[in-house]
Amino acid sequence: MERRVNYENELNLMATELRLGLPGCGDDEPQRKxxxxxxxxxxxxxxxxxxxxxxxxxxITMSGSDDQDSPPPAKEQVVGWPPIRSYRKNCLQSSKxxxxxxMGMYVKVxxxxxxxxxxxxxxxxxxxxxxxxxxxxxxxxxxxxxxxREGYNGSDYAPTYEDKDGDWMLVGDVPWEMFISSCKxxxxxxxxxxxxxxxV
Amino acid sequence: xxxSELKRSKDSPNLxxxxxxxxxxxxxxxxxxxLLKSHRDRxxxxxxxxDWYNAERWSRTHVFIGNCYSVSPxxxxxxxxxxxSVTLKGKPRFSDFNLVPxxxxxxxxxxxxxxxxKYPFLEELRLKxxxxxxxxxxxxxxxxxxxxxLSLLSCDGFSTNGLAAIATHCKNLTELDIQENGxxxxxxxxxxxxxxxxxxxxxxxxxxxxxxxxxxALERLVGRCKSMRVxxxxxxxxxxxxxxxLVNAPQLAELGTGSFSEELTFRQCVELESALSNCKNxxxxxxxxxxxGIYLPALYPxxxxxxxxxxxxxxxxxxxxxxxxxxxxxxxRLWVLDTVxxxxxxxxxxxxxxxEELRVFPADLFDEEIIHGVTEAGxxxxxxxxPRLHYVLxxxxxxxxxxxxxxxxxxxxxxxxxxxxxxxxxxxxITNEPMDEAFGAVVKTCTKxxxxxxxxxxxxxxxxxxxxxxKNLETLSVAFAGSSDWGMQCVMGGxxxxxxxxxxxxxxxxxxxxxxxxxxxxxxxxxxxxxxxTMNGCRLLARExxxxxxxxxxxxxxxxxxxxxxxxYRSIAGPRRDAPPSVLxx
Numbered sequence: 001m002e003r004r005v006n007y008e009n010e011l012n013l014m015a016t017e018l019r020l021g022l023p024g025c026g027d028d029e030p031q032r033k034x035x036x037x038x039x040x041x042x043x044x045x046x047x048x049x050x051x052x053x054x055x056x057x058x059x060i061t062m063s064g065s066d067d068q069d070s071p072p073p074a075k076e077q078v079v080g081w082p083p084i085r086s087y088r089k090n091c092l093q094s095s096k097x098x099x100x101x102x103m104g105m106y107v108k109v110x111x112x113x114x115x116x117x118x119x120x121x122x123x124x125x126x127x128x129x130x131x132x133x134x135x136x137x138x139x140x141x142x143x144x145x146x147x148x149r150e151g152y153n154g155s156d157y158a159p160t161y162e163d164k165d166g167d168w169m170l171v172g173d174v175p176w177e178m179f180i181s182s183c184k185x186x187x188x189x190x191x192x193x194x195x196x197x198x199x200v
Numbered sequence: 201x202x203x204s205e206l207k208r209s210k211d212s213p214n215l216x217x218x219x220x221x222x223x224x225x226x227x228x229x230x231x232x233x234x235l236l237k238s239h240r241d242r243x244x245x246x247x248x249x250x251d252w253y254n255a256e257r258w259s260r261t262h263v264f265i266g267n268c269y270s271v272s273p274x275x276x277x278x279x280x281x282x283x284x285s286v287t288l289k290g291k292p293r294f295s296d297f298n299l300v301p302x303x304x305x306x307x308x309x310x311x312x313x314x315x316x317x318k319y320p321f322l323e324e325l326r327l328k329x330x331x332x333x334x335x336x337x338x339x340x341x342x343x344x345x346x347x348x349x350l351s352l353l354s355c356d357g358f359s360t361n362g363l364a365a366i367a368t369h370c371k372n373l374t375e376l377d378i379q380e381n382g383x384x385x386x387x388x389x390x391x392x393x394x395x396x397x398x399x400x401x402x403x404x405x406x407x408x409x410x411x412x413x414x415x416x417a418l419e420r421l422v423g424r425c426k427s428m429r430v431x432x433x434x435x436x437x438x439x440x441x442x443x444x445x446l447v448n449a450p451q452l453a454e455l456g457t458g459s460f461s462e463e464l465t466f467r468q469c470v471e472l473e474s475a476l477s478n479c480k481n482x483x484x485x486x487x488x489x490x491x492x493g494i495y496l497p498a499l500y501p502x503x504x505x506x507x508x509x510x511x512x513x514x515x516x517x518x519x520x521x522x523x524x525x526x527x528x529x530x531x532x533r534l535w536v537l538d539t540v541x542x543x544x545x546x547x548x549x550x551x552x553x554x555x556e557e558l559r560v561f562p563a564d565l566f567d568e569e570i571i572h573g574v575t576e577a578g579x580x581x582x583x584x585x586x587p588r589l590h591y592v593l594x595x596x597x598x599x600x601x602x603x604x605x606x607x608x609x610x611x612x613x614x615x616x617x618x619x620x621x622x623x624x625x626x627x628x629x630i631t632n633e634p635m636d637e638a639f640g641a642v643v644k645t646c647t648k649x650x651x652x653x654x655x656x657x658x659x660x661x662x663x664x665x666x667x668x669x670x671k672n673l674e675t676l677s678v679a680f681a682g683s684s685d686w687g688m689q690c691v692m693g694g695x696x697x698x699x700x701x702x703x704x705x706x707x708x709x710x711x712x713x714x715x716x717x718x719x720x721x722x723x724x725x726x727x728x729x730x731x732x733x734t735m736n737g738c739r740l741l742a743r744e745x746x747x748x749x750x751x752x753x754x755x756x757x758x759x760x761x762x763x764x765x766x767x768x769y770r771s772i773a774g775p776r777r778d779a780p781p782s783v784l785x786x
Contacts, residue, residue, distance in 0.1 A: 080297030082622045087380040092563055124461050129412055
């Protein structure tokens with residue numbers, strides 16, 4: 001049975017002759033394409049798999065065999081499917097990024113003068129203010145606000161971190177994502193040494 | 201003299217006849233009508249006779265407008281002079297899934313201008329899928345001195361600056377409910393705009409926003425608003441901060457926590473648990489972002505009286521959910537992510553016999569390699585344990601006809617059945633047959649069914665079943681289904697109570713569209729996108745039914761004759777004048 005669809009016709013007669021087909025249903029029908037909503041001239045139902053429109057960006061798999069056990073075709077992103085509000089999608093995607101990257105990113109935190117070190121999971125935070133607030137809470141100290149010109153000037157403490165090259169850097173200079181990918185450990189400097197950093 | 205009496209004597213010059221007909225005084229009628237809250241009851245009342253119509257319109261204080269374009273603000277103001285509360289819905293529901301162009305319309309401003317003139321004592325505004333700008337929010341804030349409640353759900357066009365205006369000017373505000381909107385979050389300083397003298401807030405929901413707010417300002421606000429019963433925090437509020445808030449607000453009935461994942465010391469855990477156990481009125485819990493299983497036991501004290509638990513932002517495992525649910529025997533509504541898997545849903549069936557509503561959302565939307573999530577087994581397990589289940593929203597990766605038949609046998613009282621098999625057009629994974637019999641079972645067994653969303657591979661048979669059996673169906677959502685026009689014709693012909701029909705990517709064409717010619721005026725709206733409807737079909741519909749607005753949205757590069765997206769709705773306001781160029785009104 002010819003599968004080519006005639007796009008010049010307004011009435012798409014082939015559409016009314018549809019037999020729904022997926023591999024293994026007993027027909028020799030080619031596999032259904034999964035992204036009918038992507039803009040093109042196609043006016044067929046999703047069950048017709050062959051799309052000859054030049055605008056189609058799909059990867060069409062034509063499998064006439066009964067292979068129910070093979071993995072499903074690459075799930076192309078159909079616009080607006082599955083029907084989840086963007087707000088929820090965005091929330092889930094940012095959580096997923098955190099989980100996928102592993103079991104958390106624990107780094108040691110030392111504070112000058114404290115008897116022992118602590119460990120925190122950098123993955124839990126999404127911004128510098130959150131991280132600094134957590135450090136302030138954990139160690140009962142005040143670090144204050146960051147400024148590009150003055151660092152943490154005015155505070156007795158300066159948060160620093162050791163990066164991949166082994167250098168000690170001031171927390172806050174680079175974008176957050178860059179920071180968490182390069183931070184190996186944290187050190188909160190205290191006193192004159194800390195104040196000195198702000199004037200450099 | 202009561203206004204209605206005045207009207208009555210003007211309208212019916214033959215007084216004797218009227219007094220004989222109306223056997224009890226207007227005062228009694230109006231008193232009785234003022235007790236009517238349901239807008240449907242009020243609509244029915246207004247149709248009885250002219251006197252009742254007048255009595256009803258003078259006593260109505262709340263108006264519900266399901267489609268903002270079905271009527272104009274001027275018409276509303278003319279008919280209902282005493283409105284204090286307005287609920288308005290705008291864009292078609294598929295705008296939530298990016299199927300509606302950006303600047304489509306549903307702007308609230310024109311309504312606000314009329315309200316400012318006609319309803320200066322307006323107290324409540326609840327909007328869903330409307331476009332609202334910061335200027336409109338400012339206008340709202342300064343135009344209504346008695347304004348009390350603002351609720352925005354799935355709206356867009358505004359930023360936190362608009363919220364700042366509300367916080368600054370609305371001295372009598374009791375409710376600020378910002379949910380799932382496309383909001384431009386410019387920072388959390390809006391919360392600090394509530395004046396120190398402001399104490400009336402009862403509902404505060406800013407869970408939607410991501411920026412940090414000034415916690416001290418929030419703590420003071422919560423501390424002085426002693427009537428606060430609903431507080432839903434955003435992710436930036438930490439567990440430790442939550443504890444501090446709860447200590448000052450044990451009266452809370454609904455709580456949305458902030459982030460639930462930071463490191464807590466043992467002492468902090470104990471303090472949090474203690475603060476929660478003081479919240480004796482708490483029946484709803486949500487938030488719990490990034491919840492770590494180890495901190496969930498802190499929730500146990502409130503779990504015993506919880507009726508609604510929203511875990512849809514906490515990717516819990518099955519064992520974590522099971523442990524938590526063991527403490528939630530009174531749960532009526534549960535929302536979870538499919539990370540809990542079938543095993544987690546078994547725990548639902550075992551622990552929550554009073555459950556009425558279950559929503560399972562997908563966590564991994566684009567994961568191709570591993571099939572996580574829930575299957576038919578989880579749904580079946582819940583149905584065995586929860587016979588009172590009547591509302592379900594279920595996103596799954598596979599389903600079978602037999603499972604659905606079992607489910608509705610166990611739970612015949614479904615009013616809302618929304619099943620989303622996530623791979624479009626997927627058949628019964630065991631028999632490889634279409635899912636027709638599944639939905640056939642649903643509509644045959646669940647006679648009270650009001651809302652249905654179908655999915656999976658479906659032929660016209662599904663729609664034959666729907667048309668034949670779903671006599672109470674009001675809302676139907678269809679995607680990637682059907683074989684021919686006949687399917688939609690069955691629905692249009694059989695579902696007498698149908699009000700909203702939304703269809704995408706189905707082989708329904710002009711014959712199907714036109715089969716509903718006489719039906720559309722009794723419906724709120726019809727949406728058809730990526731179907732086989734043409735411009736000619738739409739023009740014909742528009743010509744035959746002048747009281748319908750037939751709007752077509754064209755996509756770039758599509759055939760001139762195709763009607764890519766069609767939106768049809770009844771209206772007494774005529775065609776709208778604010779449509780963008782991409783929307784053609786026929």
